[in-house]
Amino acid sequence: MADKSISRRELLRSAAVTGLLLPGALAACASPGGGGSRTPAAAATGATSAANPLGIAETSPFEVVIFDGGFGDAYARNIHQPLFAARHPSAQIKHSATKEIAKTLQPRFAGGNPPEFVNNSGDNAMDFGALAQDGQLQDLGALLDAPSWDDPAMKVRDTILPSAVELGTYDGTYCVLNYANTVWGIWYSTKLFGDNGWQVPKTWDEFTALCETIQKSGTCAPFTYAGKHPFYIYETILTLAAKIGGVEVLKNIDNLAPDAWKAEPVAKAAEAFAELGAKYLLRGTEGLDHIQTQTAHNKYQVAMLPCGSWLENEQKDTTPADFGYAMFPLPSFSESDALPYGTLHSRPGEEFFVAARSANPRAGMEYMRAMLSKEGAGKFSELVSTLTIVKGAADGRTLKPGLRSAAGRLKEAGENVTYFRFRQWYKELHDEVAAATGQLMAGRLKVAQWAERVQRKSDEIKNDTSVKKFTRA
Amino acid sequence: MSNGTKPPFFMNRTAFTRARFIIGFLAVPVLLYLVYVISPYAQAFSIAMTDWRGVNAEPGFVGAANFRRLLDDNVFWTAVRHNGLLLVLMPLGTLVIALFFAFLLNAGGPRGVSGVRGARFYRVVFFFPQVLAVAIVAVLFQQVFRPDESGMLNAPLMALGLEPVGFLSDPGVAFWSILGVLIWQAVGFYVVLFSAGMASIPRDLYEAAQIDGATRGRLFFRVTLPLLWDTVQVGWIYLGIAALDVFAIVWVMTAEHGGPDHSTTVMAAEIYRNAFQYFKFGYASAMGVVLFFFTVAFAVVALRLSRRERVEF
Numbered sequence: 039m040a041d042k043s044i045s046r047r048e049l050l051r052s053a054a055v056t057g058l059l060l061p062g063a064l065a066a067c068a069s070p071g072g073g074g075s076r077t078p079a080a081a082a083t084g085a086t087s088a089a090n091p092l093g094i095a096e097t098s099p100f101e102v103v104i105f106d107g108g109f110g111d112a113y114a115r116n117i118h119q120p121l122f123a124a125r126h127p128s129a130q131i132k133h134s135a136t137k138e139i140a141k142t143l144q145p146r147f148a149g150g151n152p153p154e155f156v157n158n159s160g161d162n163a164m165d166f167g168a169l170a171q172d173g174q175l176q177d178l179g180a181l182l183d184a185p186s187w188d189d190p191a192m193k194v195r196d197t198i199l200p201s202a203v204e205l206g207t208y209d210g211t212y213c214v215l216n217y218a219n220t221v222w223g224i225w226y227s228t229k230l231f232g233d234n235g236w237q238v239p240k241t242w243d244e245f246t247a248l249c250e251t252i253q254k255s256g257t258c259a260p261f262t263y264a265g266k267h268p269f270y271i272y273e274t275i276l277t278l279a280a281k282i283g284g285v286e287v288l289k290n291i292d293n294l295a296p297d298a299w300k301a302e303p304v305a306k307a308a309e310a311f312a313e314l315g316a317k318y319l320l321r322g323t324e325g326l327d328h329i330q331t332q333t334a335h336n337k338y339q340v341a342m343l344p345c346g347s348w349l350e351n352e353q354k355d356t357t358p359a360d361f362g363y364a365m366f367p368l369p370s371f372s373e374s375d376a377l378p379y380g381t382l383h384s385r386p387g388e389e390f391f392v393a394a395r396s397a398n399p400r401a402g403m404e405y406m407r408a409m410l411s412k413e414g415a416g417k418f419s420e421l422v423s424t425l426t427i428v429k430g431a432a433d434g435r436t437l438k439p440g441l442r443s444a445a446g447r448l449k450e451a452g453e454n455v456t457y458f459r460f461r462q463w464y465k466e467l468h469d470e471v472a473a474a475t476g477q478l479m480a481g482r483l484k485v486a487q488w489a490e491r492v493q494r495k496s497d498e499i500k501n502d503t504s505v506k507k508f509t510r511a
Numbered sequence: 512m513s514n515g516t517k518p519p520f521f522m523n524r525t526a527f528t529r530a531r532f533i534i535g536f537l538a539v540p541v542l543l544y545l546v547y548v549i550s551p552y553a554q555a556f557s558i559a560m561t562d563w564r565g566v567n568a569e570p571g572f573v574g575a576a577n578f579r580r581l582l583d584d585n586v587f588w589t590a591v592r593h594n595g596l597l598l599v600l601m602p603l604g605t606l607v608i609a610l611f612f613a614f615l616l617n618a619g620g621p622r623g624v625s626g627v628r629g630a631r632f633y634r635v636v637f638f639f640p641q642v643l644a645v646a647i648v649a650v651l652f653q654q655v656f657r658p659d660e661s662g663m664l665n666a667p668l669m670a671l672g673l674e675p676v677g678f679l680s681d682p683g684v685a686f687w688s689i690l691g692v693l694i695w696q697a698v699g700f701y702v703v704l705f706s707a708g709m710a711s712i713p714r715d716l717y718e719a720a721q722i723d724g725a726t727r728g729r730l731f732f733r734v735t736l737p738l739l740w741d742t743v744q745v746g747w748i749y750l751g752i753a754a755l756d757v758f759a760i761v762w763v764m765t766a767e768h769g770g771p772d773h774s775t776t777v778m779a780a781e782i783y784r785n786a787f788q789y790f791k792f793g794y795a796s797a798m799g800v801v802l803f804f805f806t807v808a809f810a811v812v813a814l815r816l817s818r819r820e821r822v823e824f
Contacts, residue, residue, distance in 0.1 A: 325659075
């Protein structure tokens with residue numbers, strides 16, 4: 039490609055000379071610039087010092103783009119940016135927020151003019167696999183080894199959860215900051231449970247017995263999930279599978295191992311939830327989305343639903359004042375479970391990265407350092423009701439009941455935390471698992487067929503050379 | 512225009528002026544067409560032969576690999592099948608209903624020469640769906656099809672003690688729900704189009720046929736339809752192209768964007784998914800190229816089939 043006698047760029051240039059500037063210029067921004075070498079502009083740097091360990095250019099401006107989703111962008115404007123500005127008053131921050139990250143930014147990445155700091159999140163986020171493949175992600179290793187914002191004697195690396203480093207590592211390079219820490223579990227109303235004398239179940243038998251009791255009582259439906267988004271239920275299936283068979287189960291799935299989806303623990307967990315789906319679901323569940331089911335939960339039409347710890351914040355406008363959000367971990371399936379009761383699916387999420395080919399990447403990294411301060415993270419938790427990866431940042435902050443419950447369960451879980459990564463690595467696999475799991479819950483697929491289908495997709499991706507592969511150890 | 516003594520200035524330069532006039536009008540549109548239509552098409556063909564993932568500057572050339580993979584892509588062929596079904600059923604449903612309504616509005620009255628009572632009112636009502644944005648229609652029907660007591664269609668069913676129908680959640684039903692919405696949305700425009708066509712059919716033809724004892728059904732099939740055939744063909748082609756282009760209704764309205772379980776997906780949705788969700792721009796472009804050929808083939812076939820002598824009246 040590089041050795042072509044006449045590159046497209048040269049062709050465009052000659053086209054421009056002959057007066058066809060307009061179409062040439064447009065074509066150049068609509069599609070990838072052709073062969074030829076491209077040298078990124080030299081990144082701005084400054085002298086390093088105790089106050090400026092990453093050596094940012096104190097007067098160079100930089101751009102911050104925030105995904106305007108569930109968290110809004112107030113946390114960036116009102117918490118992180120003032121924090122940054124207090125130490126670097128001359129570095130101007132150009133802030134913007136969008137709901138369409140990919141549409142807004144993808145042309146800028148393709149054009150070699152990306153913003154420094156990106157909150158790549160939401161339904162329309164850019165694909166991290168593709169970004170990593172193209173070297174668009176700034177190596178954040180220097181950030182991990184820099185002294186933390188609060189305590190110069192402590193490295194940033196030691197102030198955050200180790201899983202955040204693992205999850206942000208692509209090809210051995212730490213390059214994505216997963217800032218928020220999400221905890222998944224089954225959510226209930228302490229008021230509803232208290233009024234009816236229902237107890238949080240600790241074993242699968244207790245769980246199904248509770249569902250039976252609720253069903254018989256006629257108070258409400260026992261269980262629901264966001265039927266239109268089967269991720270919410272396959273998440274629980276996989277977490278239960280990990281609890282039954284250990285973290286290896288999820289590692290094999292993430293690594294696209296042969297027959298990973300046909301493993302015994304996965305089948306057991308899928309079977310358990312398929313039965314739940316057949317017996318105890320809120321009527322119409324498969325056609326309802328997360329907001330509709332969560333609102334039904336708030337109206338006491340259903341007792342339990344699986345969700346992540348963003349739930350309370352998402353539902354703040356429809357939750358009755360005395361609802362009392364709380365969550366419990368997945369019940370133990372049997373005596374021989376590989377992981378003990380209390381095991382949680384918890385993983386850092388909400389991705390931020392610094393664009394490697396931007397003009398001022400150092401400033402983006404320094405901005406991350408500010409975010410990872412106790413103050414930046416703690417205030418973030420208060421404002422958007424979500425934990426962060428910064429250890430102990432939420433201590434002493436006033437948290438809402440649901441988040442307090444999630445934080446408590448996470449503390450109890452200790453080391454017994456599981457997660458899976460294929461959702462971020464291979465979106466195609468995620469879509470297929472979601473589609474098949476929806477059918478499994480509706481009783482249209484048997485567990486074996488479900489596993490067969492998903493495994494076929496996993497193998498397909500494994501054999502697709504155009505898709506970059508990732509592995510976790 | 513002139514007083515006759517001397518030819519006006521512009522007559523001497525007719526040819527030049529005419530050329531300038533035509534070029535003046537055509538240059539800008541042709542240029543815009545080249546830049547915004549032809550050049551993206553050409554680019555799509557070249558991107559289809561790369562493994563471009565959208566963010567890098569130097570995509571690798573992979574030849575026909577994307578097309579080979581496409582042959583084994585079940586989801587894509589499901590989408591093609593759905594487009595094919597839509598291509599047949601959507602124009603058929605829309606045209607039949609629109610013709611029926613238009614006939615009632617124009618010749619459904621007691622004596623067969625005027626419309627049913629309130630025809631003007633209905634004409635306006637039928638046109639309503641046309642003025643709604645597609646996204647609004649999709650969101651509206653999500654509520655209509657809701658599977659619980661809040662669903663407009665399921666509420667009465669559940670009140671009668673019947674099981675709710677999963678209009679959008681049952682893979683066996685969802686496609687037909689989509690078809691229904693597409694037809695609902697398109698009918699209004701064709702009612703107006705056919706009404707205009709029918710209004711230009713001379714009344715004496717109807718009267719003559721009636722004197723000869725034609726029933727209303729015969730009137731429709733022997734007089735209205737043949738004289739309206741041109742308009743029907745135009746409608747058929749428009750609707751056919753619309754059926755190949757279906758996207759927004761499916762994307763916005765269905766679970767999993769074309770689900771559940773790919774039961775409603777269409778080619779445009781697969782292109783969008785592969786391009787903007789999987790960031791496989793090369794592969795998505797290959798799909799786009801296939802769609803392009805389908806569309807061209809449809810246009811050629813449609814134009815061939817519709818070549819027919821015009822009925823003079």
